Every structure is written in C-alpha cells, then in structure tokens.
Amino acid sequence: MSPDGPRRNHNTNKPQPRRNSQPRPPAEPTPAEFWRIAPKAAVPARITPAADPTALVRSLGRPPLEHTGADRYLAGVAQRAAGLATALAVAADILATTDDD
C-alpha cells in the first residue's frame, strides 16, 4: 500500500506543507527558547582513519576536469587531509586503537 493518499490533496507543482495550521516560528526566540533545555550532544565515538582515504573519490570515477593529473591531486589531498585529521584526533585523544592483533 502507499500512504500517499493524504498528500495527493495538495499535490501541486510547488510543494506545500501538509498542515497549514502550523504556527509560524517566531522570528526571534524568547529567553526561555534561547536557553532551552535540549538534549546534550553525545560524546563522540573514537575516530578510526581509513586505510585508504582515497577510496571514495576513486569510486566516483574520473573527475570531470580536463587535467591529466586531476585524480592524482585529488587523491593526494584526500590522503594528506586524512593524515591531518588523524593528527587532530591524536591531539584530542580520540583516536581509536586498532584491535587487530
């Protein structure tokens, strides 16, 4: 089945929200909203650098750049950036330790 039924009611070229009765968000928050109690962002998991940080860029195929070394430079940046990110993780003591024996 499809739950599209209700949405067809306002199926126009320009998308419309489904409930026009929603109040407009205040332009400026009240002090209570500003200092509101909100969930606290979780402590981040430890960072595990990729063995091959160029994989994602490579998976996209040749970049649309008319330059013979484009893919090599992109890979080089990805590798150097991963190294820098790893250094940042080490400095913040959040680098994961490998469990491979």
Place this chain on the structure above:
Amino acid sequence: MHDVAAEEQGPSGPLSGEQRPSGPLSGEQRPSGEARPSGGSRGEARPVSEHELGWAIEAEAAGEATPAQYAMLEAHRVEWRTGLARLLRETEANLVKVRALAGPERDQVVADFERERSLLASALGRLNGVKPEVVDDRTLDGPGEVRLQASWSDGRVVMWAAGPGTEPASDEELGHRLAQVDAPGGGWWPHDPVALPAGPSQSRERASARAIGMPQALGWLVTVGAKDRPEGVGASVVWLGRVAVWAVDFVARGAIIPTLQSTGSSFAVQWAPALIDRAKLDALSRAMPGPVAALDRADARTLTIDVLGATVDAIVRDAAGRLELPAPPPVVRTPADVAEAVVTSLDGSPFDAPARLATPLVERLERWAEAVRGPVDARLVVQLDPPDKGGAWFLSVLGPGQDGRLVPLEVALVDGRSKRHLADETVRLERLLPVLNRPGGQRRGEVVLSQDEAFELMGITGPALAAAGFDIRVPSLSRRKPRPALRLTAEPVDASVVGAHQLADVRWSAVFDDVELTADDIRRLAAEARPLIHSRGRWVEIDRVDLTEAAAALAERANRTRLTGAEVLRHAVGLESSPLSGGTSVGGTGWAADLLARTSTVSKEAVAEPEGFAGTLRSYQAEALAWLGFLDSAGLGGCLALDMGLGKTPTVLAHLARASKGSGPTLVIAPPAVVGNWSAEAARFAPGLRVVIHHGASRATAAELRTKAEAADLMITTYGTAVRDIDAISGFEWARVVLDEAQAIKNPSSDVAQELRRIQARSRLALTGTPVENGLGDLWAILDFTNPGLLGARSAFVSQLSAQSKDGRPSGEHALRALNGVLVFRRTKSEPEVAAELPDKIDELDHCTMTPEQVGLYQAVIDRLVLANADERRQGDILAAITALKQICNHPSAYQDDGQSLVGRSGKLARLEEIVDSVFAAGEKVLVFTHFAEWGKKLADHLTARTGIPAGCYHGGLSRGVRDKMIADFQARKGPAALVLSLKAGGTGLNLTAASHVVLYDRWWNPAVEDQARDRAWRIGQERTVVSHRLVCPGTVDERVEDVVNGKRHIADLVLPRSSSLADLDPDQLRVALGLRPDMVLTAEAEETATSSGDREEAA
C-alpha cells in the same frame, strides 16, 4: 553508521500491551516492539484503506492520533514503518525544492517543511526503538551561571559569555575566560555585541563578543568536543566541538568531495562532507543549543550542515596547502584552463574565471559527486559468505527492496526504492570491486570468489569499500601471523601406573593459534593459493614456510607413538627439540598431561596467611607456597629460585608449617652461615614446628639421628655435616629434603652432590637465588637432584635450552622461563609486580661459622688477657683485645698478616664469597663495608683474584682524586662489580646507588654508623630494593656488638656489668664479657668454609 535497512525493518521482538502508547508519543512511551501486528499474524488484522493508514501515520507523527488510529497502526506496524519512511523521504525531497524558491513566503514554507521533517524523523525513530544519539543530561547551562558561549555566523565562531538570567560578561572577562579554557591565543578579532533575547518587559542585553575563523579555532574545538564533560564552557561551545569532531571523522575516512563555489567572477574550491549519516545529523541538529543560532536564524539542520561543511573545508584546505600543487594558469581562457585552475587551487585559493567557462564545471562537479552528496538514504551491502565445502566464497551485493528489507542487488535495482541512487551506487561499487563485472555470474551483484580473491576482499578491498561508504559484511581477517606449534596428545596405556614411568600412546598434530591440523589438513592447505584457517572467529593466513615445517615435523614424528610420562613432560617444558617456534604443547590424559593441566590453576590456590604460619606472605611467596603444594601432590621435586632477599626461607617454612604435621621430618641442608637464620626464622614464623639443629660436636650420633629426626618436624644441618653423616642421614626416608643455597651442588660430580643424592626423601627441594651461576649445567645439576632422571642427559638439556635461546635472551633466563611454574618457581626483584611489594630495603643477619684456626686464635687472645697481671692490665689493653677479637672473627689474616692464602680460613669470608657469587650471578653490584682499612684492601684483592672483576678498596689513605675516580668507575661500570669501603672513609657523603647489595662485614658499636653505610646505596636515585647483609659470628664479641647495635644492651653493660672500669674486671668477668660461648659458636671444618672457593676454582 546509519543503517537504512534497520530503519525500515525495525528491531524484532514482541510488543506488549503495556508498551502500547495511548496518546502523543513520549520518550517513555515509545514503542520498541517488533514490526508485527499486535493481534498475531498479519492476516488477523482488520483490513484498512491506504487513506486511513496514511492519515493515521501523519496524525501519530504530529502527536494527534486518536486511540483508534493507534490501534490501527499497531495492527499494521510494517506498513506504518514503510509509510513513515516514504513520507520522510518525500518531505526531504520537497525541502530541497522549496529551499530553491524565492519570494516573501519562502522562509515560512521552508520552516513548515522542516518542522514536518522533524516530526516524521522523530516518529520513525520512536517506531524503530532507536535511542536518539544523546545522553541523559538534558540540562544545558544552569540558570544564573555565566559560561562561554559560541555562535555560528557567516563561517566564523563568535564567542561570548552569558547564561540564563545573568548579565553577560564584559570583554575583559571574556578574554579571561577564553584564556582559562585554553582557547587559541591569537586569531581573534572584535565582533559586534551579541544581542540576547529579552522578555516582554525586559531590555535586551548585549554580550561582548570576539570572532575567530574555523581554521584558527579548529584544534581547540576538536579538543573540547572530544571530552566527555569539558569544564568552563557552555553547551553551545561543546556542541560546536562535537560537530568539529564529526568533521575530523569525515576527513579521516576520506569522506570528502570537492565542490566549486562562485562569488561573482571569482571561484574557489570548497570541500564538503560526503555520505552524511542522516540519523547522526538529525540527532546533532536536535541537540543544537539556542546560543549557536544567536546570530544566524537558520534552522538547526542547516546550521549543523553549515558548521560541518566549514570544518571539513578548513581541515582539507589546510592539508592541501601543505601539498606542492602546480602553479595556476596566469589567465583562464579555456575550459582546460578552468580545470587547471581548479587542480592548482585545491587548497581553496580563489581564482578568476569567466562564468561561461566555470559555471558548467560547477555543475559537472556536482553531478560527478551526486551519489555521495548529502544525507545517505540507502546503502549497498557487500556480503561475503564463509566458504562452502568446496572452498568457494560466495559474494553477494544487497540493497533495500520496496519494503526496506535487504534483497539481492538485481531485485533492488528493479523493484527497490531509490532506484536511481542504487544504480549510481552500483556503478561506484563496481569501480572499486571490478570482480563484480566478471562474466559468468548468475545475477548482477553475485559472484563466486577464489580463496585468494576472498582474502583480498577481507584484508584490503573491504576496508576501502567501507571507506567509500558501502556496508561491508565479510568474515573477520587477522593480520597476525599465527605461531606454529606441535601438539602431543597422550592417552595412558595403563592408567594404573602413575608417575614419570607411565607409558602413553601419543598422537602428533600441528597447532596454528587454536586450530589443530593433522598431516592431511596440512597437505590440503598447502595445495591452496592462500592457506587460510579460521581461528578465534577470524580468518588467518598461514605462512607457507611454517606449513612446510609443520608437515616435516609431523612426518618425522609419525613413528613416535609411545612415550613415558617423563618424556611427555620434557616435551611440554621444552626439553625436547621442536622445529616449530611455538614449541610443543601437551593434551590428553595421563600423568604428565594432568600434571601440566594443574600448573595453570596453581596460582589460584595462593594463600597469604597459611595455617601454622605466623606472618603474611607477599603475593609471589603465596604463589610459591601454592606451587610447593603442587609439587607435593604431584610427587615432584623443584627449585624455588627467588632472588636473594625475596624470602625463600619464610616461604618454605610456611609450606612446612602447613604440610609437615604427621608427614615425617624435613631435612634442611644449608651453608653454616644460614643455619642460625633457619632456626631463628622457624621460631619466628613457624613456632609450631619442632626444630633440631644437627651440627657441631654435640650433634646426635649416627645411632641417635633417626630418633632425633623423627621426634622433630625440621632438622637443620650443614652441607659438611650432612656429607660427614650421610650414612646415618640416608638410612631412612625423610618427608622432604631441602637444599638451601643449592648452587653448592652445581658440580654434579663433586662429593657433596654425589653423597647428597643418597638421601631418601619423598620430595626434594632446592633453594637458590642464582640457579644458573655459570651455565645451564648448574641448573641441570640442581634439577637432576630434585627429580633424578626426569630431565634426561645433561648434555641434551644444555644444548636444547641453549638452542631455544636464539631470541637474544640469555639462555639461563630463557630456560628458567620455560620451566617456570613446573619444575622451577622463579621470581626476580626486577619484575615490576614483585618490586612493587618489596620494601625499599631488606636487612638480613647472617650467622657465620668460625674455623678451628679462628677459634684457636680467639681463645689465645682471651687467655692472654685473662692471664695478664690484673695490676698491669689497663683499659687500653682490653679495648685492644676487643679489636683483635673482632679481627679474628673477620679472618685470621686480618689479625696477623701471615702472608698466607685467605681461602678456607674464615666463615665470614666464605659467606661473603657466597653473597658475592649470588650478586654477580644476578649481574648486580655490592658494597662491602669494614672498619679495618688494611683488611679491606686484602678483601678487595681477594675478591678481584677470585672473581676476575676488579674490586677497589675505598679508604682514607687514598688521594681525593683516586677516591673520586673509584666511585665514578663503580657507578658507571656495566654489569657486576664489588667495592670494599672502610666504614670511616666511605660511610658518609658518597652516592653509590649503582649497588643494590650492602655487606656489613664487621659491626660497629653505633648503629647509626651502619645505617649511614647502608645508605650509600639506599638513597635518592636508587630504584631497586637494597639488600643489606650483616655478618656475625655467634658466641663471640661480634654477637655482643650485635646486641649493642640492636639496643639489647649498652656498651658499658657489655664489659662492665657493675664496675666502673674495664681494668677492674676479674678473669671470669672477662671471659663472660669477651670469651667464646661454645654452645653458640658455629664451628666449621675447613672444607665447609672452602666449599664455594673450591667450586669457583674448579669452575675456573
């Protein structure tokens, strides 16, 4: 990682009636059940129309559902989840469209869709029972408390300090607070005050602010964001830090893509995160504190993505700036120039380019990376099944089907949701895993891999695919090289025969980690391209050389199918050669296997305060005690090889106190110097033991010996006496025989070693701190005494353990490690866990013997003193006599320099030699103090000649320079060394921390002087326990000095019980004060005092 399949399938498990919500869903009420109709099977639920269900889904998400709608949804949970997920996708797609709109209503429309998306996402999370990625602490910044806050504004971090209901901090205080939390010291610039919201009747507060760019703030923010509860900063700063850490994670994984942004005629590369986890993005957005948006009123999700993107960009630009990129083209005139400008400006440097040339590239780059831009909706799963019986590894690619469940790729591409996205993802996957395109597969996304290809996928390609955003489900692969070993499995031929002679049928196999391989298994593995085994839940590749060696080892042993218990034990402890690096392990049953199995549990039986023992054992002593109990129960002998000073004697006494009752007498054979120690420590630690000393002229006769022994629990004797009385001693069976300082039998052909082997005992124990003084032959001699015949031939023992020591470790220590816990119990002071329990210093009192020559000289001095005319005797004569007596206790040659050899003439010297031998064998250094400088020189010469290691004598007659050099040389010298010092010259001011042993060869009246001497070694800079030996001849003036030192009497009482002058003593008083006490003097035959010297000479 965000698991789309899980989101759409939901967790499994029953939903109880109590869990069913009856109103707007709250965190406490959220359903966490299985996606099944509550009434039972799906077929039992009331049919509903799509419209009905659709309205119910929306109403529930908005918290407006009626009880009837809830009931309907509960009855159709699968459809509920599927519909909710679809609504969420559509809303997000619409949100993208409306953001591109212009006009006065744009903001309102965007806000409405964002609210809609938030409601749907929350509803889906509740339905899936997914705990939001937040922790329990829901309080941000407490009321009335000013904290550092951070706002995001136009790509910069704006810092200010305020809190709910407080006045914001001034700029000066802001600077102070920033410094307190180690914020960057530079890179700030002033920022307009941040206007804080005010209530209806309040005036707006404005907080002083400073701004900093993300590149400058990055390191600090990551550090803040990585901490659980960073101090001194508000929740908004922590939140920015959490986003910064997330950005670091993206870059570390390589999940980044370049984009091209335009600002008028200028363009710049901007790096963006790829494959953003939708659930995590939603969770972080929901957790965004209000102050973050104080300057930018965009919705939380937009701000989160903005901060994330800016942080990723800052890291990658910084990294790209460190690369050597080619120079940009001077003028951009062609599309190729634009491409070149992009490549040369990957560090974000702006470049000018005509819009007609650059804009198409902007779009092409967007299309190129479209598959990984933005939140991830559906992921492909790459699954590798373990091999079938034929060794084929089946690889399949799965994608979400219409209902969100994982289906084969071919099905998902035709019938699944997000078909276009899945198609893009498939292309990406096939680029990285071209084996998927191999002809011959039955369906797209399915292929059978060889072992080699599977290994490649598990070890190399798999992690790369995961980094590229695919869900990889492959068996674990360990990169560790498994260590090969032999395994011997024994089954006794006749279980009624117990002990070392028990015969057993044995089977041989090779073991790699925990995987046992027969010869057939090895042949099969050797035929494979990559020999893989499954060990401890992981696949491991076996080295081909190891495999070949294992095959050869098994072939060599194919005919060795029956062994004795002793042979099995020798294999287990490494005394039989094994070509495999892991040695040989023993399994099965029988005497040896059972014994070895017990060794692994012995340490659990450690008791620190055993019954009958008046004291507390240290941990390693308690373990040693358990090991002694194990030896008794196994009918084995052993060598207790605790380092000098670690307390061998109390440990054995604890064992005897516990085990001796009713088991028969134990015979302890010890050097004369420690016989007194055994007696004293037995009285102190094991007062329940009946102790007899069998030594000296008044000892039991041969006829009396057995009766005396059987009336006691412990008989203590010396090596010399034991050899002399060996016929009587070996005439009956002892419960135990204990050899203290067992290096005395290291020469197995010596009379002592040969004679002592005649002693009958149910258990034989050897005590020594240096079981390998001169080589492995020493250890063999000791162990062959404790377990005659068990170790096999001496030459085989030595060569086997020497051969094993190719790892660079001294062969002696290697052997001790191999045997440790079975036939040897070894602990050293250098082991951290042992050192941690030791006091800084250990004092030992050694009772030394007197040779007949010493006794004769001593008596002669007394006689001369007593016989002298009392009128002529002066106090100075008595003091001179005391000095002479002390010199005689040291050595006859210290009293009268007769130019004769020093060997064999003094019990004290013999004891010193034993101590020095032990210290040197351990590679350590020793200081020897005497207050007779001339004797000190002789001692130093004697030790030098005896050990071959130069020993100096530090005394007041040397020039300052010589003395300084002597100290410097001693401290700097590597390895064992001895230094003799006169108490007067060397007792103070020196720093001799290189030494960890101190021998106080003779005693001084004032204990403080001795303490000062010992403190040459035991002082700041000393990292080891210092063992201090005091040498005393019982029954002589030496012992009376000991009493004075111990505070048991005063000097005056020693010589003058009631008189006021030394000269007033009558002959009897003089004899009492200074004479020998025959009942206490330890006399030794010359051969006893020469034992160690003789051995040394023999060894040399």
